[in-house]
Amino acid sequence: MQASLKKILGGRGGWTGILVLAAIILVAFPLTMDIFRLNLAGKYLTYAFVAIGLVMLWGYGGVLSLGQGVFFGLGGYCMAMFLKLEASDPESTKIQSTPGIPDFMDWNQLTAVPWFWEPFHSLTFTIIAIFVVPALFAYFIGAAMFKRRVGGVYFAIITQAIAAILTILIIGQQGYTGGANGMTDLKTLLGWDIRTDSAKYILYFATCAFLLGSIVVLRWVLGTKFGRLLLAMRDREDRVRFSGYDVANFKIFVFCLAAAFSALGGALFTLQVGFMSPSFVGIVPSIEMVIFxxxxxxxxxxxxxxGALLVNAGKTVFSETFPELWLLAMGGLFIAVVMFFPNGLAGLQEKYGPMLSQRLKSILANRKRLRAWQQEAPDATASKEYVVELPQSPAPSSSEPLKTAEAR
Amino acid sequence: MDGMSMSEMGSILAMQGFSGLSLFSVLLLMALGLAIIFGQMGVINMAHGEFMAIGAYTTYLCSHLVETYVPGFQGSYFFFAVAAAFGVAFGIGYVVELGLIRFLYKRPLDTLLATWGLSLIMQQILRSAFGAREVSPTLPEWLLGSLHVTETVEIPINGLMVMGLTVVVTLGVFLLLYRSRWGLRVRATVQNRTMSGAVGINTAKVDRITFALGCGIAGIAGAAFTTIASTGPTSGSLYIVDTFLVVVFGGAGSLLGTVASAFSIGETQSILEFFLNGSMAKVITLLVVVGILMLRPEGLVVSKVRR
Incomplete structure (x- = not known):
């Protein structure tokens, strides 16, 4: 039990990392933010599903996909189709010329729900589809490319082209997809109103739980032999192949896995934000997800x-106050990360973390020594002068000046 | 399509074919620069579209300057504008290679991200400098209007002009790469970098000039493009995916393949546009290209280079 737990959480460092993250998103965010901003944070956390998929695929597998937005979008659209069908019951759509079908279909002169929409009346089917549709799509792309040993730059360009194709297709087929506006006015999930504040709280916590669960699962995957093979493939693909492993199948698997997690993020995005549009599918969002x-x-x-939280928070702050600076900052971020910190924040923490904790330790030790020295000589002039000023601020509980200094 | 006679059908086909040819020219002009950078150096330059926009804006500036200071020059400024577009894009490309690209040759995927960042920065700079509105230069009168081949077939002169420019640039690139001392050095560096260095080729310098040349050709593409459509800060990025597909589809490192793939993609899209609407034509063209690439990853023409 202990050993398997250790494997899942990746040792002591892994434990603390996940616990700190859990504390931040489960406790600190809900306590400090109002519902509007919490909802925004929840939206950013759904992008994090794509980002952790890319860690598997790009960081460990060495395969850069510039089309992860496709899978995010497919998951989101599956969810949106279910919600849209539920929202357009005959009662609330009775002003349409054909009541009971989604509004954008009515505007595009469709008189019946198309066949591929029909199964999305069922929630079970929808939940299965959220994972299976993107994973199948990823399987087709992956099988076609990796079996032919297409990788690296070519894979990146082709996934990008696929993102472009899907966006054009969604925008062009307005009657079936809602076009450029996407699917809007999503109201209820099995009768449960997802637009209320309490629903938003619940959805936020659900997103957090799914995200933490996904991280634990992926950590476990990376801890197995598969994870080590993935790294080996990234560094010396031919050696792994010569050792008798089918490199293509491993790559296909990790691509499908990343796609399924991205799709989960997309579905949660739709639930939290209440709409889905092609602007989360195309080339630009896909590349932005890589930068997270x-x-x-x-x-x-x-x-x-x-990364997902910080970049998005930066984007929101910058684009509200200095919209012109945002693109410059984003572009600079791309270049700086690639040129100077190829391992990102985590790399910085790895590099400077031990040094910082060393510094922190020595500072603490110094303060301990100082305190001991103060207790020995309570009327040392320098520290006394500093301390005496303190009681001027309203601190009624501390009658003795020296105690306040210690409590600090 | 029922009420049309055969001759009307024929002239529509001819005009659609011609619009395919001008799409082909623009694609080829853009792809040539990319083919040099990607095919010869293996560098993915996502900012290529922005170099095109720089060329287009340079042309616009030239037309503006000529209009204000030397109006008599109006008729022939365009040729100088093309040269200026090449020069400006070449210079900026040179600086970019010096400051950014040369540190990333070992990491092609990272180059992709860094140049994407560069493209964002360049877009914003263009937007701050010229405004978000699309602009177009004042064209000399002989470029406007169209040739009447028959009573129903009209061919726009600016399209012809772009095609002519494409032919000249393609020939120039061919001569440079395959018939000049510099091209010999570039090809030697592509085939075996260490060996080229050993026989005395300054490979770093070759890289720098190659990259700058690719950017310069993108500048010419921009100058040509601006005679057909107006230019905005983001108009370069609209074409970047198509252009990459042209290069990959043609087979990286092969000039002939690039020409062939630009031709087939341009013509397919224009002819499909006649039967379907624009977006479906594009989807089908791209799907066919991606499909063929999945079956034949090395592209149309395979260059015989040992890597």
Missing amino acids: TAVGGRMSLVGAVY
């Missing part, structure tokens, strides 16, 4: 979550 991973650290699952 790069900023957080392409080798760190927990780091990728921080």
Whole structure:
């Protein structure tokens, strides 16, 4: 039990990393933010699903996909189709010329729900589809490319082209997909109103739970022999192949895995934000998702979550106050991360973390020594002068000045 | 399509074919620069579209300057504008290689991300400098209007002009790469970098000039493009995926393959546009290209280079 737990959490460092993240997103965020901002944070956390998928695929597998937005979008659209069908019951759509079908279909002169929409009346099917549709799609792309040993730059360009194709297709097929506006006005999930504040709280915590669960699962995957093979493939693919492993199958698997996690993020995104549109599918969002991973650290699952949170928070703050500076900052971030911190925040922490904790330890030790010295000589002039000023601030509980200094 | 006679059908086909040819020219002009950078150096330059935008804005600036200071020059400024577009894009490309690209040759995927960042920065700079609105230069009168080949077939002159420019640039690149001392050095560096260094080729310098040349050609593409459509800060990025597909589809490192793939993609899209709407034509073209690439990853023409 102990050993398997250790494997899942990746040793002591892994424990603390996940616990700190859990404390931040489960306790600190809900306590300090109002519901609007918490909802925003929840939205960013759904991008983190894509980012941790990219850690597996790009950081460990060495395969850069510039089309992860496709899977995020597929998951989101599956969820949105279910919610849209539920929202357009005959009662609330009775002003349409054909009541009971989604509004954008009615606007595009469709008179019946198309066949591929039909199964999405069922929630069970929808939940299965959220994982299976993107994973199958990823399997087809992956099988076609990896079996032919297409990788690296070519894979990146082709996934990017696929992202472009899907965006054009979604925007062009307005009657079936809602076009450029996407699917809006999503209201209830099995009768449960997802627009209320309490629902938003619940969805936020659900997102956090899913995210932490996904990190634990992926950590476990990386801790197995498969994880080590993945790293070996990234560094010396031919050697792994010569050792008798089918490199293509491993790559396909990790691509499908990353796709499924991205899709989960997309589905949670739709639930929290209440709509889905092609602007989360195309080339630009896909590349932005890569930068979340790069900023957080392409080798760190927990780091990728921080990357997603920080970059998006930066984007929101910057684009509200200095919209012109945002693109410059984002572009500079891309270049700086690639050129100077290829391992992102996690790399920085790894490099400077021990040094910092050393410094912190020595500072603490110094303060201990200082305190001991103060107790020995309570009327040392320098520290007394500093301490005497303190009681002027309203601190009624401390009658003795020296105690306040100690308590600090 | 029922009420049309055969001759009308024929002239529509001819005009659609011609619009395919001008799409082909623009794609080829953009892809040539990329083919040099990606094919010869293996560097993915996501900012390529922005170099094109720089060329287009340079042309716009030239037309503006000529209009204000030497109006008599209006008729022939365009040729100088093309040269200026090449020069400006070449210079910026040279600086970019010096400051950014040369540190990343060992990490092609990271180059992709860094140049994407560069493209964001360049877009914002263009937007701050020229505004978000699309601009177009004042074209000399002989470029406007169209040739009447028959009564129903009209061919726009600016399209012809772009095609002519494409032919000249393609020939120039061919001569440079395969018939000049510099091209010999580039090809030697591609085939075996260490050996080229050993026989006395300054490979770092070759890389720098190659990258700058690719950017310069993107500048020419921008100058040509601006005669057909107006330019905005983001118009370069609209074409970047298509251009990459052209290069990959043609087979990286092969000039002939690039020409062939630009031709087939341009024509397929234009002819499909006649039967379907624009977005479906594009989807089908891209799908076919991606499909073929999945079956034949090395592209149309395989260059015989040992890597």
